[in-house]
Amino acid sequence: MRTWTPQQWVAAVAVALVAGAAIGVPTGVVPTPFYTRMTPVLWWNYPVWVASSLLMGLLVATYVNGPPAARADGPRGRRALLAGVLSAFAVGCPICNKLVVLALGVSGALSYWAPAQPVLAMASLALLAHALVRRLRTAAACPVPSAPPRQGSAGPQDSAHYDERSLVPEASRSGGEGSDRASAG
Secondary structure (H helix, E strand, O other): OOOOOHHHHHHHHHHHHHHHHHHHHHHOOOOEOOEOOOOOOOOOHHHHHHHHHHHHHHHHHOOOOOOHHHHOOOHHHHHHHHHHHHHHHHHOOOOOOHHHHHHHHHHHHHHHHHHHHHHHHHHHHHHHHHHHHHHHHHHHHOOOOOOOOOOOOOHHHOHHHOOHHHHOOHHHHOOOOOHHHHHHO
């Protein structure tokens, strides 16, 4: 994170604020006139809310200014989104969640869901921290060059002379054996 650009830090702060509002307002951790929480906010809801918002901001900042291949991460992005949703369920009011009340009833939500919320909170924070550490390790292990290589320094293999046809075997270009496989894939 020491090598992050100002754009990445701005993205981290902006996403942390948006995530804080997206989790805090609907769950009633942040009191607003839009929503009245039916159970009191517990002491541990605040640190989980803040930590998950900060981790989400830092995680999203790892995708800023990265190569296009690093930005499209598929299932990992969905897991990070799942961790964010999990943190919202963890700090939310147990009887305000319509899905939980529908599945368990009010007494079930208070008896079973409320005691499970700290476990959900720890799972969410662990998933977010794990995702952030993996993204930071990947960035450190495979740094992306910030400037294109200088022309003329590498001779004929220079990037200015790069031709994607050089990756295709000679037989494939001439229509010989293997041309069907090269054109199909």
